[in-house]
Structure formats: C-alpha cells, structure tokens
Amino acid sequence: AQTVTQSQPExxxxxxxxxTLSCTYDTSESDYYLFWYKQPPSRQMILVIRQEAYKQxxxxxxxxxxxxxKAAKSFSLKISDxxxxxxxxxxxxxxxxxxxxxxxxxxxxILRVKS
Amino acid sequence: DxxxxxxPRHKITKRGQNVTFRCDPIxxxxxxxxxxxxxxxxxxxxxxxxxEAQLEKSRLxxxxxxxxxxxxxxxxxxxxxxxxxxxxxxxxxxSSSLEADTQYFGPGTRLTVL
Numbered sequence: 001a002q003t004v005t006q007s008q009p010e011x012x013x014x015x016x017x018x019x020t021l022s023c024t025y026d027t028s029e030s031d032y033y034l035f036w037y038k039q040p041p042s043r044q045m046i047l048v049i050r051q052e053a054y055k056q057x058x059x060x061x062x063x064x065x066x067x068x069x070k071a072a073k074s075f076s077l078k079i080s081d082x083x084x085x086x087x088x089x090x091x092x093x094x095x096x097x098x099x100x101x102x103x104x105x106x107x108x109x110i111l112r113v114k115s
Numbered sequence: 116d117x118x119x120x121x122x123p124r125h126k127i128t129k130r131g132q133n134v135t136f137r138c139d140p141i142x143x144x145x146x147x148x149x150x151x152x153x154x155x156x157x158x159x160x161x162x163x164x165x166x167e168a169q170l171e172k173s174r175l176x177x178x179x180x181x182x183x184x185x186x187x188x189x190x191x192x193x194x195x196x197x198x199x200x201x202x203x204x205x206x207x208x209x210s211s212s213l214e215a216d217t218q219y220f221g222p223g224t225r226l227t228v229l
Contacts, residue, residue: 004157033215034228043210050215052215091158095216101163101218102148102163103158103208103218105158105159108157
C-alpha cells in the first residue's frame with residue numbers, strides 16, 4: 001500500500017523561530033511529485049511547496065523549504081521566521097506520475113505559533 | 116482567475132435523502148478531482164476527470180455516489196440515500212498539465228447527515 005506518514009500530530013513554535021515538520025512516504029515508484037499543503041482553520045487547502053522527485057535540489061518558496069531525501073523517502077518542511085499566520089494543519093502528499101493523478105495524503109500535523 | 120469554487124459550502128440533510136454538490140474548477144484546468152476529508156484526517160481520493168471523462172474511481176466511491184462532468188467544465192457529486200457515515204468535508208480540486216498537474220483546492224462542502 002502506498003502511504004504517507006506524518007509522525008508529529010502537533011508541533012509548536014515561537015514566533016520568528018524555525019520549525020521542521022516531518023514526513024515519510026512509501027512507494028516503489030521512482031517518478032513522483034511531493035507536496036506540502038496548508039489548511040488554516042477556514043479549511044481551504046493551500047499549496048505551500050512542490051518537489052519533483054527527479055530533482056536533487058531542494059525546493060524553496062520564500063520562508064518555506066524542504067529537505068528531500070529520496071533514498072530515505074523523507075520529505076520534511078522547514079518554516080523559517082514563523083509567523084502567526086503560519087498556524088494551520090499541514091499535510092504532506094505525493095502523486096505518482098505513472099498511476100493516475102490522485103494525491104495520497106498523510107494525516108497532517110497541527111502547527112501552533114506562539115506570540 | 117477566481118480559483119476553485121464549491122457550492123453549497125454547508126449542507127445538513129436527514130439520513131436517506133439525496134444530496135448534490137457542485138464544483139467549478141479554475142478555468143483552463145482540464146482535470147478535476149473529488150476528495151473526502153473527515154475530521155482530523157487527510158483528504159482521501161474519490162474520483163478524477165480529464166475533461167468530461169471519468170478516468171479513475173476509488174473503492175471508497177460506493178454505488179450510492181456518482182460524479183459527472185458533462186461538458187468538461189463544472190462537476191457534480193451526488194450522494195443517494197445518505198448515511199451518517201457520509202458526514203464529511205467534500206473537497207474539489209483542479210489542475211492543468213501545464214503546471215505539472217499541481218492540484219488547487221476549493222473551500223469544500225461540509226456535509227452533515229442527521
């Protein structure tokens with residue numbers, strides 16, 4: 001079975017500090033995309049960052065960056081200079097290129113930001 | 116571009132009734148997806164369309180569920196004879212091959228079955 005595991009149900013970070021959210025996944029395929037989505041309390045899912053598995057360089061988007069370790073099947077998200085607006089549920093997901101377009105999501109990590 | 120929209124945002128129904136949800140994707144997106152999300156969990160894939168063709172359906176999509184995308188634009192998801200276990204958030208997403216099929220989500224329809 002293809003699975004995504006987010007081992008941290010909940011994390012807290014002080015405003016302006018850095019936090020890392022963990023994600024591991026299980027697939028035997030070599031071509032896929034990885035994603036982090038953010039879901040604030042209003043419930044609209046927002047794309048945070050995308051990583052192509054064939055790229056060795058880690059993706060970055062402003063204060064958000066990933067640490068992609070393909071051999072270890074690990075895809076963590078680092079949020080630098082945390083802001084109150086970063087408080088949300090964060091979902092890790094992947095999509096295989098060869099078997100349709102569905103996203104497979106983890107169970108999520110709640111991120112709380114303390115002022 | 117106004118993003119993916121879904122209607123209604125909330126639906127309360129009694130067990131046994133039929134409900135229908137609508138999703139309007141981002142214009143020019145030829146792919147459209149439905150997911151179901153229960154409280155505290157990640158979304159689970161239900162089905163996906165490329166233009167008007169339904170290309171994949173999850174085993175989660177029982178016979179009581181049907182989805183259509185008749186003209187390759189908006190889509191509807193119908194649940195017949197609703198059950199309490201159908202209570203969930205139903206999310207729609209759309210994508211374009213021009214953007215590596217990155218999926219953009221709508222705000223969802225929250226269904227409560229009494």
